[in-house]
Structures are given as structure tokens and as C-alpha cells.
Amino acid sequence: MNAISATSFLASKKLTLSDPDWVRYALIVATLAVIGLFLLLPLLTVLIEAFAKGWDAYSASLSHPDALAAMRLTLLVAVVTVPLTTVFGVSAAWAIARFDFRGKSLLITLIDLPFSVSPVIAGLIYVLIFGAQGWLGSWASEHDIKILFAVPGIILATLFVTFPFVARELIPLMQEIGHEEEEAALSLGASGWQTFFKITLPNVKWGLLNGVLLCNARAMGEFGAVSVVSGHIRGLTNTLPLHIEVSYNEYDFVGSFAGASILAALAVVTLVFKTVLEWKQKQEAAKQAVEVH
């Protein structure tokens, strides 16, 4: 059968190639219903509940000293953890995507490990180390170093849960790009750092940003792990998610949802950036494909 008769044959059979209209409509309606009820409605509910008693109650909740302290702590945790996780992700990706060594797949599995560990366990392990009966518990209390129920513990637990975020984004990307360009730069006399900053980094920048963004969202929003190690000391060790929990349990719904609205806004900004970054990545890949061919 030649191409033209095949096309006309398929055109005559068009109905069997696409789904029947009623299936199409039913599935689209189901999709919109599930996304609307499960995803859009919760987002709107945050706003409605936060402003349930008006703007004044909302702004008063957010400018309460406890809320401000929680926001400051959340920012501090993100400022410390995101760069560390990023440096780790870049160095892990460099080692894994640019070199061959034994145990590489084991290393990749271990990097993924924190994804499959319950956040509560991520907190528990630090309690076991730094708690009163823990390995370093007595050493820490002798030297008057507060880790558990203090900011360092919160940072450690957040480092654990955000551990794979940047590495997971970079490793497949750098493997896909390959290292011909970097080798060319090196053989032309560029130093290792020059190659990294002028070749590698521009090539992976959108993927890297995406990883950093998701890492930041998780660092600011982590609840379970932080809840175990924080001790819930008001104004001192309550991050914004913990502040939301405490307010909610005290029936201060406006206060709770006002805090939640900040984190929900962060989530929306993250999603918008993520969509834009993925679009940029696709565009760049398409441009490169055109240049190659």
C-alpha cells in the first residue's frame, strides 16, 4: 500500500483513530473536576480562610511577633540549606556524570535514599544522635552546644530532606549533554574552573535553577522532620509551617491560614518559575537540535 492510499484509508477510518466524542468529553470533565476539587479548591480555600475576618485581622496575624519570628527562622533555614544542597548537588553531578567509577549506581541509589524516608524518621535519626541519650548528646550538653530543639537541629533535618533535590535534577541533565564541549575547552587550555563556569554552568543553568527552586520550596515548607527536632518553642524554634500548626491547634484559624497564605504564595511562585524554566529548557534544546542538524 503506498503512502497516499494509506493516508486516505486512515482518513476514511478517522473515527477509530480518535476517541469517541463522549469519551473525550467525559475524560476532560473528569480531569477538570479532579484538578478543580483536589488542587484548585484547596488553593482558593487558603485565601478565603486567611481573609475570613478581613484584611486587618490578616495583617495583624502576620505582623504578630511569633509569626514574624517564624518567618525569619524559615528564611534563615532556607538561606543556610539551599546553598549547601546546591554545592553538594553540583559536585555529585560532576563526579557521577563526568567520570566512571565502581559503585556509581549504588551512589545514585544512596543519593535518592532521603526521598523514600518518612520525614518523621528524618527527624528521629537526629534525635537519636543529639538527644539526651544519644551518641553526641552528652558531649553537646557538656560543651553547652544546643543542637536538638534549637536552630542547628532544624537545619540538619532540612539538609536531610532536601538532600537529593539538586543532584537528581543535574545528574541526568549533565549525562545527556555529554562532555565534548568541556573536553574541547580543556584541550584549548582552559582551566577546570574556567571550563565549569563558561561551559558547564551555562549548559545546565535552567535545570540547576529548577532544582534550586524545588529545594527552596521544600526547605521552607518542611514540616514532619522539623516538627520532631524543633521542640516547638514559640518565637525561637517555630518555623512557619510549625507556626501554622500551632495556630491551627489553638483554633486561631485566621492566624494559621495567614501563615499558610505566605507558603501557598511561595508554592504558586515556585510552580510559575518551574513552568517557565521547563519551557526555556525545551526551547534551548530545540535550538541546539536545529544548530546540530
Added chain:
Amino acid sequence: MAAISIKSTRHNGLTATVLPTFRQYKKITDMAQSNIMPGFRPAISFTLVYLALIVLIPLSAMLMKTFQLSLDEYWAILTNARVQASFRISFGAALIAAFVAGVFGFIIAWSLVRYNFPGKRLFDALIDLPFALPTAVAGIVLATIYEPRGWIGKLVMDSTGIQIAYKPLGITFALIFIGLPFVVRTIEPVLQEFDTAMEEAAASLGATRLQTFIKVILPNILPATITGVALAFARGVGEYGSVIFIAGNMPYISEIVPLLIITKLEQYDYAGATAIGLTMLLLSFLLLLLINGLQWWVRRRSGQL
């Protein structure tokens, strides 16, 4: 696929021409490691040290703590009725939620890939919301919507008499929310790359649309769907923040394993918390292995290996 292609370019001309002896092979791999790319030693050193400090040493602390227990003590903790009930609730709710998310996720992925409708891009971006929204926010919002006085909770309560929040059903609802993006994002790329020529072939040979779907499309999408369901299940078992607000947290009825661990910690029962935690960790490892196996199977089926 990518890793293999890198290897083949790296050994280009060396492995292709002669079949190397072991000594030659070792020379080749040494060359691969001492290729002109710099910075292997500092990069791998930092990676391993950081991995050990943040992940491996803390996790081994849990192992050590559990080894301080005798086997009988460990067994007594695990066979405690309240502990067993919490495992049943966590794993049961996560399993049901993963299946529901699997069905919903399949429908959503199908609609987003195959159909055009207004606002499609917005809805597609919204799928990732449960990834980006902090679990505590998800928790209080879901509890507010599904509680007996909430928007949907009241509707369902009035029309069917079923209460969602503060019951095991509420846990399942929260876990569907959490699991949905795992399923959609696993199916979407497979569905996008699916070769429609196979559908055309089936149709031109006289298959009805339903036959084409069941015999041609479904077998190709099923592995990805199962992987997505497994990922949603693994996440659901350990989920804490989005669940505790809607669960009601009644021992034996709606108490999940992560909450029981926290309760034990608050009572300074470190041994109990650790034994339960380690058991959960081992079960997650098994799941992780299973998921890796599934993903390997998916890649092999789709001819990428």
C-alpha cells in the same frame, strides 16, 4: 541510555577494534578515570563526606539503637496491638489512595497529552501543586474542606451520611492529593513518546477504538502507571504533615505510623520509636528496590535499554 552512550564514546576506537584482556581492560578504565576532565577527586570526596555526614551516619544511628534491643523486645514492640493497627492503617490507606490516584492520574495524563481544552497549560502546571505546597498547608486546607462543616464535607455528609474528615477515609483523601502528581508525571512522558503508528496499524487492521486501547495502548502505558502508583504508595506510607490534621488521630482507628513514632518520642520511649521507625525504613527500602526494578522494566519495554 545516556550513561551507556557516554561510555561508548569514551572508549571509542579502543573497545570497538579489539576485545581487551583483563589487564588491557584495566588500563582502559584507568584511562577513562584519568581522562582530561579535572576535579574527580575533590568532587567525589566532598560528595561522599557530605553523604556520610547528613544521611549515612544518622541513619546508622537508628540501626545501632535497634541493635541494643533483644529480638524478643523488638518483636514485642512490633506485635503490640496499637502498633499493628497503625501499620494496617498507614499501609491500607496508602494502598487504596495510590490506586485511586492511579485511576485519576491516568485519566488526567491522558486528557493532558491527547486532548486540547481551554486552560490546559494552567491545569498542567497545577498538577505539581502537591509537590510545591508545604504539607502542613495541605493538611489544614484539606481538613477545612472535608470536615463535616466544610464545603465538600458538608455536601457529602448531607447527601450520603458519610463523614470524610477525622476518619480513615480522610487519611485516604489526603494521600490521594499527595500521590496524584507522582502518577501523572510518570505516565505523561511515556504517553507523549508513545508511537501513534501502532494505533494506526491496529485501526487500519480493523480494530475498534476500545480494542486498540486495551490491546495496544494499555500494555504500553501500564508499566509507567504501576511505577507511578508504587511511587505514590511509597510516599503515602511515610506522609505526615498533610495527614495528621484530617486524620482524627484516634489510636487503633485513625493513627498513622509516623504519628505513633512521634507519640513514642514524646513519651521518651526512644527504643519503641526507633524499632517502629527502622521497620518502616526497611519496608521503604524494599519499596525503593521494587520501584527501581519497575523503572528498569519500563525502560526495557520501551526499548531504551
